[in-house]
Amino acid sequence: MKKMLSGNEAIARGAYEAGVSFASAYPGTPSTEVLETIAKEYPLIHAEWTPNEKVALEVAAGASYAGARTIAVMKHVGVNVAADPLMTLPYTLIRGGLVLVSADDPELFSSQNEQDNRHYARFAKIPMLEPSSSQEAKDFMIEAIRISEKYETPVMLRTTTRISHSMGVVDLGGAAEQKEPTIERHPAQWVMLPANARRRHPVIEERIRSLRAYSNTSSLNSMEMADTSIGIISSGVAYQYAREVFPEASFLKLGMPYPLPDETIRDFAAKVDELWVVEELDGFIEEQVKAMGIACHGKDRLPLCGELNPDIIRNAITGNAPESIKEHVLPGRPPSMCPGCPHRSLLWALKRSKCFIAGDIGCYTLGFLPPLDAIDTCLCMGAGINHAHGMSKVFGAGKEKIAAVIGDSTFFHSGITGLANLAYNNGAAVIVILDNRTTAMTGSQNHPGTGITIRGEQTTHLDLEQLVRALGITWVRTIDPYDVKNTRKEIREALEYKGPAVIISKAPCVLLKSRAVSGRKLYVDPDICTGCKVCIGLGCPAIEFKDEKASINDMCVGCGVCSDLCGVNAIGGEK
Amino acid sequence: MNVLMTGVGGQGIILASDMLSEVMMRYGCDVKKSEIHGMAQRGGSVMSHVRYSEKVASPLIPFGSCDILLSFEELETARYVAYLKENAHVIINSYRLSPPSVISGSQSYPDIIPIIRERTEKIHMVDGNAVAEEIGNPRCVNVILLGTLSTFLEPEEALWLDCIDSMFKEKIRSVNIEGFKKGRLVKVQ
Ligand SMILES: Cc1ncc(C[n+]2csc(CCOP(=O)(O)OP(=O)(O)O)c2C)c(N)n1
Numbered sequence: 212m213k214k215m216l217s218g219n220e221a222i223a224r225g226a227y228e229a230g231v232s233f234a235s236a237y238p239g240t241p242s243t244e245v246l247e248t249i250a251k252e253y254p255l256i257h258a259e260w261t262p263n264e265k266v267a268l269e270v271a272a273g274a275s276y277a278g279a280r281t282i283a284v285m286k287h288v289g290v291n292v293a294a295d296p297l298m299t300l301p302y303t304l305i306r307g308g309l310v311l312v313s314a315d316d317p318e319l320f321s322s323q324n325e326q327d328n329r330h331y332a333r334f335a336k337i338p339m340l341e342p343s344s345s346q347e348a349k350d351f352m353i354e355a356i357r358i359s360e361k362y363e364t365p366v367m368l369r370t371t372t373r374i375s376h377s378m379g380v381v382d383l384g385g386a387a388e389q390k391e392p393t394i395e396r397h398p399a400q401w402v403m404l405p406a407n408a409r410r411r412h413p414v415i416e417e418r419i420r421s422l423r424a425y426s427n428t429s430s431l432n433s434m435e436m437a438d439t440s441i442g443i444i445s446s447g448v449a450y451q452y453a454r455e456v457f458p459e460a461s462f463l464k465l466g467m468p469y470p471l472p473d474e475t476i477r478d479f480a481a482k483v484d485e486l487w488v489v490e491e492l493d494g495f496i497e498e499q500v501k502a503m504g505i506a507c508h509g510k511d512r513l514p515l516c517g518e519l520n521p522d523i524i525r526n527a528i529t530g531n532a533p534e535s536i537k538e539h540v541l542p543g544r545p546p547s548m549c550p551g552c553p554h555r556s557l558l559w560a561l562k563r564s565k566c567f568i569a570g571d572i573g574c575y576t577l578g579f580l581p582p583l584d585a586i587d588t589c590l591c592m593g594a595g596i597n598h599a600h601g602m603s604k605v606f607g608a609g610k611e612k613i614a615a616v617i618g619d620s621t622f623f624h625s626g627i628t629g630l631a632n633l634a635y636n637n638g639a640a641v642i643v644i645l646d647n648r649t650t651a652m653t654g655s656q657n658h659p660g661t662g663i664t665i666r667g668e669q670t671t672h673l674d675l676e677q678l679v680r681a682l683g684i685t686w687v688r689t690i691d692p693y694d695v696k697n698t699r700k701e702i703r704e705a706l707e708y709k710g711p712a713v714i715i716s717k718a719p720c721v722l723l724k725s726r727a728v729s730g731r732k733l734y735v736d737p738d739i740c741t742g743c744k745v746c747i748g749l750g751c752p753a754i755e756f757k758d759e760k761a762s763i764n765d766m767c768v769g770c771g772v773c774s775d776l777c778g779v780n781a782i783g784g785e786k
Numbered sequence: 787m788n789v790l791m792t793g794v795g796g797q798g799i800i801l802a803s804d805m806l807s808e809v810m811m812r813y814g815c816d817v818k819k820s821e822i823h824g825m826a827q828r829g830g831s832v833m834s835h836v837r838y839s840e841k842v843a844s845p846l847i848p849f850g851s852c853d854i855l856l857s858f859e860e861l862e863t864a865r866y867v868a869y870l871k872e873n874a875h876v877i878i879n880s881y882r883l884s885p886p887s888v889i890s891g892s893q894s895y896p897d898i899i900p901i902i903r904e905r906t907e908k909i910h911m912v913d914g915n916a917v918a919e920e921i922g923n924p925r926c927v928n929v930i931l932l933g934t935l936s937t938f939l940e941p942e943e944a945l946w947l948d949c950i951d952s953m954f955k956e957k958i959r960s961v962n963i964e965g966f967k968k969g970r971l972v973k974v975q
Binding site: 213215240241244320321344372373376377378379380448451452454455456520521522525534536537539541542543544545546547548549574577580582654747750752754755756757764 | 794795804807808811816817818819820821822823828829830831842843844845846848849850861862864865867868884885886887888889890891893895896901904
């Protein structure tokens, strides 16, 4: 049977067909739908959201040690968080197949950087497969499990946004049996003390040698010979783009870019007149080809930054200038916080208290845009609390007003340790936890604070206020951010307090189905409105400014914040 | 064949392009489609590329090779004219959603028709939101526009209806079918 599947849905299908029985992930675009699909479509696979990617990889490793086939799924920067276990995991004996799915984001559609995670495969010395279509995403997932069990190694399946989020026709197959878990003990291979790890390192080196031999013979890497005046080595979606614009050229398509098939590459290079390596982001393949003493083109003409597309590749190889199209300057349409979003009023109030606002990653990061202009840093998940603490320490208590904002999911991901540090080292920054009961930015996933699992089952929920107190913070207030007056008062008191202060801003995300929104639209009385633009300062997409007056469009959900702010009571309707 | 759908996050573009892809697959084509999920969906500009033929390589439409552009919002049509083939068909939902700079009054909403005319004269305006109001469901704009788009494509109505039937839950199936049929009846010049 054939079905249209996205790359992520195809990976989930591949996991099912490969007999995977355990899957873990922390959400992150463009990887999120892999675990969501597993949870929705394949009830035989245990699926769990973990608080962060390190946990996701480690629980998968535990399941694999018990003999189960497993996958751990994350976005590219998630692998940084999981890098500690990843670097030593290959030293250990993998029993049930273990696949790490890394979804990279060239062009930074939804990310803070565009790192090229292929380097991780080489760094950790594990094989990596890279699909170039949905069909391959499924097939390679199955092959990755096979390689993992045969070579007793974790395997990385690397996708990019254009593979994960593109759809294509996929042939569905049946499912392999899942493996029964059993307890075994392998202390020499599982207890990574120096003496054991020292003995395991040569095993890894030998394994990579065998995998290179496999790479040379595997059909994952295939030569497609045609016109030999130009030969293109490529992988992933870049291969499809290059195929589109050079249908006559010869190709060496790499489905397994690490370890590289050295002999196949030599063979291919000898058959073509001009050799090109076409790859997105870094010259990962190109540098290794050049190190083999083979001359080729690649990053001398192709960009290191951003995603490729057929036009960029055509122009780079033919040397033609891009077609010039008359540029029109159009008003931009950046993403923005939703009408009624509880982050908006909190950030507005915080900004009014004139403090430096260390930010973090989530929907609230969008508060950096004008007119809110209320986020001063964003580095990586969990960094905001630490920025604020470091900064306020160098000034000394009471000298500068410094705050940090962090979402609830981000707090559970990597904010807890930072807050423990703040308390332990007697910091004075004000930390605001934006508790909207979900992981909104990535599409509303549950997390330990919501008390609901990925499959919708009730479970224990982590009590934020108790947790914060347990970390040693005594000044803790839970507030309703829609109550702007009280919010401003609490922020003022927190900033005046001479020690660590935490505000929990508690109001569910407006996109949550369970949330009761008044839904009643507010309106502006044009006879009363003075055109002072205070409400415009909220940056709410539902408030427009026309003919020197504010007006409210039909996106309004009736949160009432603008009517609270209005000094002349021009905004009416019920809260 | 290359079809581009553009608009604003939350307008149902991804579902519409899913339906087009499903129909073309059932029609016997190789199909690929590509779009961006995630952050852009928070009210940002969205586009979805749908390509079908005997064999499709790239999931992205190269510049200058889009046959039909279906746009859910006026300004978002103009943003993507570089993809248009000369004389491509452009179907535009006559609906304006002001971006932030227009909302705050610092920029005005541009006149988009001259920009599109530089590439093609084949511009078809459809008032999808008015049709949706007629049938009493504002969320149906996407199937209405899909209905209009379908009159430009080969597959017969029955195949489209089959797909809509299988893609919607019972509760909203009939209103979506009604929307699609109404969209097919929109007169385009
Ligand atoms: C290491 C890492 N993993 C995942 C992501 C993707 N990501 C961005 S923000 C975010 C969480 C947002 O949730 P929350 O902090 O609750 O804020 P909200 O969006 O709900 O306001 C995630 C998972 C990331 N940027 N970095």
